[in-house]
Amino acid sequence: MLDSVQxxxxxxxxxxxxxxxxxxxxxLEIKNISGHLDFEYEKHQFLRTRNDGSKEGFYNPIDQVLxxxxxxxxxxxxxxxxxxxxxxxxxxxIGNTPGNIPIFHASGIHQHIExxxxxxxxxxxSPKRLNETVELLIKHHNPRIWRFELETDKLLRGMICDNCNxxxxxxxxxxxxxxxxxxxxGKEVLFTGLKDYRLLIDNKIRNKExxxxxxxxxxxxxxxxxxxxxxxxEGNKKxxxxxIPPDFTNESIKENGNNVKEIVRINI
Numbered sequence: 001m002l003d004s005v006q007x008x009x010x011x012x013x014x015x016x017x018x019x020x021x022x023x024x025x026x027x028l029e030i031k032n033i034s035g036h037l038d039f040e041y042e043k044h045q046f047l048r049t050r051n052d053g054s055k056e057g058f059y060n061p062i063d064q065v066l067x068x069x070x071x072x073x074x075x076x077x078x079x080x081x082x083x084x085x086x087x088x089x090x091x092x093x094i095g096n097t098p099g100n101i102p103i104f105h106a107s108g109i110h111q112h113i114e115x116x117x118x119x120x121x122x123x124x125x126s127p128k129r130l131n132e133t134v135e136l137l138i139k140h141h142n143p144r145i146w147r148f149e150l151e152t153d154k155l156l157r158g159m160i161c162d163n164c165n166x167x168x169x170x171x172x173x174x175x176x177x178x179x180x181x182x183x184x185x186g187k188e189v190l191f192t193g194l195k196d197y198r199l200l201i202d203n204k205i206r207n208k209e210x211x212x213x214x215x216x217x218x219x220x221x222x223x224x225x226x227x228x229x230x231x232x233x234e235g236n237k238k239x240x241x242x243x244i245p246p247d248f249t250n251e252s253i254k255e256n257g258n259n260v261k262e263i264v265r266i267n268i
Contacts, residue, residue, distance in 0.1 A: 018137065019113065020079075022130055023120040026113065027072070027083040029065040030106075033058070034089050041098035049095075061085050062101055077133050080120055084112060152201060158215035159189040160196075172216055190214075190225075191248060198244040205242050 019026040036049040039062060046060040065083045072081055084102035086109060087094060097103045102112060125133075158169030161179040170177040170189060178185040197205060197213055205213075207222050216222040231242040 020130065020134055020137075021117070022124045022127070024080040024082055024116050024123070025072070025077065025133070026116060027065060027068055027081070028086050028109070029061050029068070029083065030086045030088055031061055032088045034092050036093045036095050037087070038095040039085075039097045039101075039103060041101070062098070065101075075136065077136070078129065079125055079133060080123060082116055155200065155213075157213060159193050161189075162192075169215060172214070172221070190229075194229075194244050194248060198246070198248075203244050203246075205244060206240065207238075210242075 017028040017030060019028065033048055035051065038047045038049070039045075039060070040047070041062060044060050044063055046058045046062070047055055048058065049055050062085065065085055069081055069083045084104070086104065086106050088106045090105060090107070092105075094103060094105070104112065156169060158171070159177040161168045161170050161182065161184055163182050163184045164179060168179055168181040170179045170184075172178075176185045176187060177189050193214060194205075201209075201213070207219060207226065210216060210226060211219065211222045214222075216225070226242055229242075231244065231248075233240050233242045235241055
């Protein structure tokens, strides 16, 4: 099973899941939509009726899965290509559907594969050909790289107090971050803040950037905190650059003189 396959030509073809076996290839167009769903094939229309009776239209998944199937057929894969639309929300009611396109809940996937296996029981490609087909699809997998522009000057600075609905910055005072609004104090907010910095800005941070992002009043205080965090770093003194690991918590790994890793609790 291949999932989240993205193949580019003049447009993007996103395949939620592709089941490949020696007998056939099955494209699964998966939809997680609640309500009552009606597929109107001749009108190329897909409607959802909510519990309050209101209706809304979506891009027709039938058109989507047919377009994906046509594109895979252009690869001349020498294997039968089937397709189905799968509704992943178990509470969704499937209404009108065309009889020539399989549309069912996720619980019916196994049974549908069994039916197709019987249908193509006399068709069986070699293991070599099967591997070549999988490798071809993987070769053409070209995932979209999502980029976004972030105006860092508009970010709220300082540690964010979760007791004040994440709106009130906390102040650093004698080893603790304190919220002037509700009085909450603690050290754990630093690790949440560092994770935010890593996700929003960079996994590298310098003393100046640390002071700016977390509203630290002094270069010496910032240096002392960064040193106690045991973050990996490069360079010395003013040129030092620290790396924030993806799994960084209030327990950091430190190597002792015998190169044996031990867990040390940070005291900041």
